[in-house]
Amino acid sequence: MIGDDEIRRLKIKARDLRVATLDAFGHLGVGHIGGALSVIEVLTILYYRHMKIDPGQPRLAERDKLVLSKGHAGPALYSVLADKGFFPKEWLHTLNRGGTSLPSHCDMRRTPGIDMTTGSLGQGMSAAIGLTLGNRLNGSPGKVYMIIGDGESNEGQIWEGAMCAAHYRLRDLIGFMDYNHMQIDGYCRDIMNIDVPEEKWAAFGWFAQRVDGHDFAALDRAIERAKQEDVRPSMIVMDTVKGKGAFFAENNVGNHNMKVDEAMAAEAIRRLMEEVL
Amino acid sequence: MGATTEMEPKEMRVVYAETLVRLAEVNPDVVILEADLMKASATGIFQKRFPDRAFNVGVAEANMLGIAAGLSASGKIPFAASFTCFSSRRAYDQFFISCNYSGLNVKLVGTDPGIAAEYNGGTHMCFEDLGLMRNVPGLVVFEPCDPPSVAALVERAAAHKGCTYLRLHRKPIRPIYRDGESFELGKGKVIRDGGDVTLIAVGAIMVPEAIAAADLLKADGVSAAVIDMHTIKPIDRELVVAFARKTRGFVTCENHQVVNGLGSAVAEVLCEACPRPLRRVGIRDEFGEVGTLDYLKGRYRLTAATIAEEARVVLEG
Ligand SMILES: Cc1ncc(C[n+]2csc(CCOP(=O)(O)OP(=O)(O)O)c2C)c(N)n1
Numbered sequence: 051m052i053g054d055d056e057i058r059r060l061k062i063k064a065r066d067l068r069v070a071t072l073d074a075f076g077h078l079g080v081g082h083i084g085g086a087l088s089v090i091e092v093l094t095i096l097y098y099r100h101m102k103i104d105p106g107q108p109r110l111a112e113r114d115k116l117v118l119s120k121g122h123a124g125p126a127l128y129s130v131l132a133d134k135g136f137f138p139k140e141w142l143h144t145l146n147r148g149g150t151s152l153p154s155h156c157d158m159r160r161t162p163g164i165d166m167t168t169g170s171l172g173q174g175m176s177a178a179i180g181l182t183l184g185n186r187l188n189g190s191p192g193k194v195y196m197i198i199g200d201g202e203s204n205e206g207q208i209w210e211g212a213m214c215a216a217h218y219r220l221r222d223l224i225g226f227m228d229y230n231h232m233q234i235d236g237y238c239r240d241i242m243n244i245d246v247p248e249e250k251w252a253a254f255g256w257f258a259q260r261v262d263g264h265d266f267a268a269l270d271r272a273i274e275r276a277k278q279e280d281v282r283p284s285m286i287v288m289d290t291v292k293g294k295g296a297f298f299a300e301n302n303v304g305n306h307n308m309k310v311d312e313a314m315a316a317e318a319i320r321r322l323m324e325e326v327l
Numbered sequence: 328m329g330a331t332t333e334m335e336p337k338e339m340r341v342v343y344a345e346t347l348v349r350l351a352e353v354n355p356d357v358v359i360l361e362a363d364l365m366k367a368s369a370t371g372i373f374q375k376r377f378p379d380r381a382f383n384v385g386v387a388e389a390n391m392l393g394i395a396a397g398l399s400a401s402g403k404i405p406f407a408a409s410f411t412c413f414s415s416r417r418a419y420d421q422f423f424i425s426c427n428y429s430g431l432n433v434k435l436v437g438t439d440p441g442i443a444a445e446y447n448g449g450t451h452m453c454f455e456d457l458g459l460m461r462n463v464p465g466l467v468v469f470e471p472c473d474p475p476s477v478a479a480l481v482e483r484a485a486a487h488k489g490c491t492y493l494r495l496h497r498k499p500i501r502p503i504y505r506d507g508e509s510f511e512l513g514k515g516k517v518i519r520d521g522g523d524v525t526l527i528a529v530g531a532i533m534v535p536e537a538i539a540a541a542d543l544l545k546a547d548g549v550s551a552a553v554i555d556m557h558t559i560k561p562i563d564r565e566l567v568v569a570f571a572r573k574t575r576g577f578v579t580c581e582n583h584q585v586v587n588g589l590g591s592a593v594a595e596v597l598c599e600a601c602p603r604p605l606r607r608v609g610i611r612d613e614f615g616e617v618g619t620l621d622y623l624k625g626r627y628r629l630t631a632a633t634i635a636e637e638a639r640v641v642l643e644g
Pocket residue numbers: 084085086088120122169170171172198199200201202203228230232233234292306362363364386387388413417
């Protein structure tokens with residue numbers, strides 16, 4: 051069980067990562083703010099509680115790996131990797147600038163700590179399966195974590211992978227679906243209704259759970275349970291808020307990729323810093 | 328709103344969407360498909376006007392092209408759009424088999440071609456689509472360079488019996504042509520005549536660069552012709568041969584790999600019909616990367632200066 055102190059530590063960390071992410075977008079002026087801010091809690095609990103990684107040895111074979119299949123949320127992950135020391139924090143202000151090591155979508159050839167290149171939705175799912183099979187062949191104990199979007203789950207490749215991971219009994223693959231209920235063109239239920247996703251994952255043979263994706267205690271319980279599975283791959287469907295923590299983005303269907311100027315970012319940061327955690 | 332002159336920049340995607348609405352008003356068979364990029368294609372106005380004839384299938388490009396094939400086999404004229412990278416690389420087999428091999432009538436659209444992907448970066452930067460599409464038997468492949476040519480060529484594509492691939496720049500572009508200018512698929516446009524060297528360009532980024540290059544060359548006393556080769560396939564052989572006879576060589580200009588794009592298409596015509604020196608400006612066996620349009624133009628040397636430099640090499644050679 052996760053204690054209150056630990057939850058408070060994670061909340062503060064998540065707040066700081068939101069601030070860093072908003073600051074990076076504000077510095078650039080635009081970005082995929084909605085989908086970046088909805089995964090802050092899951093990234094926080096993975097990188098600051100569950101994953102075995104060593105920023106000094108980003109390519110260590112035995113490490114746990116993360117595939118951010120919804121690769122446009124890269125900037126949220128960059129805030130984590132910078133904080134962990136994979137690269138200098140100053141890099142965050144180079145987001146999307148010509149010649150940068152931090153492009154809008156995750157790129158394993160450019161960014162230390164990125165385990166898989168993503169951005170073409172659906173592809174991370176299959177790559178995560180390959181990493182898990184690779185660990186098995188190499189006798190490596192590492193877990194593979196994967197984050198997919200709800201809109202991303204429109205892609206057939208997600209369901210090809212769903213069938214495959216269950217077939218190969220990939221219990222070391224732990225997936226998260228960021229169910230923020232929005233994709234680019236609108237609410238998922240209006241564009242392509244995914245309805246009750248955990249039922250679909252269960253039907254495909256996964257250990258499926260559904261939790262509040264901003265609740266550390268719930269996330270922690272779900273991850274602990276997933277780790278205890280000895281046959282099935284896991285999917286943790288997280289109810290989240292797209293644009294969580296940015297007053298101008300929450301509940302705004304236009305928040306997928308939007309203008310974020312310095313004043314907007316500063317005001318959002320000011321409000322975050324005022325919250326009592 | 329104040330009076331706007333004809334030559335103000337206009338969003339190419341808006342011209343695309345408005346043209347489809349116009350076509351759909353008179354032809355009930357015109358339908359559209361989108362894959363969660365309807366906002367990006369600006370076809371919301373079509374959906375509003377014809378809600379039953381607009382299908383947003385979610386983030387599922389392969390599915391979209393298969394559905395388009397079925398709609399076409401039912402007598403519809405589907406226009407299906409996504410970013411260039413997903414329209415071509417992601418759904419190529421579905422477009423190839425279900426649409427083209429099956430002899431159907433699907434109009435595929437790829438937006439944000441090449442460096443126009445800008446902040447979406449390398450994963451979204453498609454320098455391969457013209458090559459992929461040129462290899463599909465019988466497919467008409469075109470890339471208009473300005474708003475009037477988008478309107479005219481989309482109309483032509485709708486009237487064409489068979490599949491087409493439209494490479495569409497989405498953003499605001501200043502018109503080169505007058506509204507109402509006539510265009511034919513497969514017939515290039517001579518934007519500027521010239522006697523020393525021929526610059527053949529395609530698309531909203533490279534045609535203006537080629538015109539600017541012709542100006543640079545003119546200052547040096549070189550007379551450069553500029554051709555807008557809006558249709559890559561079928562390529563306008565007659566026009567290429569005519570300029571092979573009257574100028575000393577060619578520079579091709581494309582926001583695409585030089586392999587199997589415009590440069591290759593022109594080289595094939597020249598080698599078979601009338602050999603002349605040719606230099607190709609375009610992407611040289613590289614992947615894309617993130618940045619602003621200006622940064623990327625410099626990074627990949629897609630500039631008037633590069634074109635002029637290559638023209639001088641042609642003339643000195
Ligand atoms: C194959 C593919 N098609 C289209 C896109 C363009 N695109 C980027 S994000 C997105 C919507 C994704 O929605 P979702 O997975 O729900 O993302 P989130 O809400 O978490 O930001 C789309 C269509 C893409 N990146 N990849």
